[in-house]
Amino acid sequence: MKNFLRNLKLTWKYTKTQRIKILSFLILNIITIIIGIILPILSANQIIQLTNNSLEQLVYITLVVFGIEVLRNIVDYIARMFMQIIYRETFKEIQIDLGREILKIENKCLDENSSGVFIQRLTSDVGSVAEIFNVLNNHVTRIITNIGILIAIFLINKFALIFIIIMLLLVFLLEKRRLQLYDINDKSVRNKNESAVGFISELIRGARDIKMLNAEKSCINELKNRITDVNEEKYNFLKIDKKWQFFRGMTIDVFDTGIVFLLIYLILNQNLEVAMALVIYNYMGKVIHIVDYLGSLAEHIEDFNNSCERVFNIINEEEFSKEIFGKKHLEKVNGNFEFKDVSFAYKEDEIVLKDLSFKVNAKETVAFVGKTGSGKSTIFNLLCKMYDIKDGKITIDGVDIKELDKDSIRGNITIISQSPYIFNLSIRDNLKLVKQDLTENEMIDACKLACIHDFILTLKDGYDTIVGEGGISLSGGQRQRLAIARAFVQKTEIILLDEATSALDNETQNNIKKAIENLQDKYTILIIAHRLSTIINSDRILYLNDGKIEAEGTHKELLKNCKAYKTLYESEDIKIEN
């Protein structure tokens, strides 16, 4: 109950814009509840008038009952409309906040969890949370209405009421036990479900690769295993649920027979009229639902609490750590930065960078070369504070990045990667993502510089062409050029190119190289390049081996002083000649 109140309070915060509607809704509900209590009492009165042969009174009460029923339907209709709006708006507010908070989660946590964890929470869990007001409304209204029926039974015969209350208590205890088991099983069903949804999302994202690999069979087998796991968990759940429902049904049947005996006994002892006995019997059928409503309310509350735990654990940082930034703000950086004795590991004990130190001056162009896995991309990740370092210090313009706010770091660095993510939006909107007030001229200039303008003009809808999820309708090279255009739009002081031109043909690569060379001396540029030919004009080249800088200098200096670099360069020449 304590959890429920805490969760309700947390959910309540998301109804800020809906408070007037909630108030109106509550007033309408109070009217419904009052009607719910009055109606059974009036109906009992109807029967009393009928058995007393007071026809005039009966007609009068019948008309009143009819009027009240009409009023109830109208009030109910308006209340439902309000409820739908309150539900939708609360859902939206929580979902947006959760989406925002998911984007704040540390990359380390994102790497460790499947997307299913977040998809489930963003969709079905948010639904269960936002639904709580509707659930409370429906159940509380019905429960109170049933209390009205109990009052009506009390007015007719106290013994019958005591009998019915004993039955309700017993059924309630059975229901309580069922709910305890429900809670335990519900949690494990959700965990299994997360794993299945995670795999389904990978299956869809990786569909093209699965086809190319001809791996449909094994992927479907994996899917089958995960869904079977979920189903088995659900069947166990159902078995327990049905067993307890059976006990409950049997108990009700016993009491059903019991009440018939009690009513006959009361009639024979002239304590009850036959008509009243029929009313009580009829009410008993209705009032048993009070246990259903209580049970279902408890079930929904359990569901709500579990979903709240999963949603608010993300929002309130109880399960996944969030990125931490400092408070210092640099509007525009010059572009100097330094790594001082930086050590870093993605996973404990798997050191990727060891006591790495180097300095890059503003407007310098520095290239990183070395074997795959030597830690080049990791340097870029750390500079953007995508991961936190273990030891050492990284500074931008002399300020430790731990002290800087998010905008000072990521707003001043653009990273163009080997496989940039392009969104399923138009080309224009993809570019606008990084600059909302992008003008037509700025957009065209950036695309011309990135050698993609002419290609865009050949598309039917030009800049308004939608490019598909991940930019699937574009070739690898076109995606890279669009990402480069996006970086030209961003125009940050520091530009990181991580194999950014690897998918381009030689001619386009030369064009891009010229565009990048135009940027040289104006921006701080770091380049990781597969082909050394693209970086030989850099001011400096750092040769990285196993997380350490092995040599440093210009292309010519390295050819002279670094054997590994020379070998790498020569092997490339051979490749080019071939």
Ligand code: ADP
């Ligand atoms: P490079 O860019 O030089 O090819 P990386 O910096 O990408 O090398 O990778 C360095 C090492 O870190 C590799 O051994 C790689 O397996 C590991 N690594 C890279 N990214 C991650 C990650 N997100 N989680 C765990 N290990 C990673």
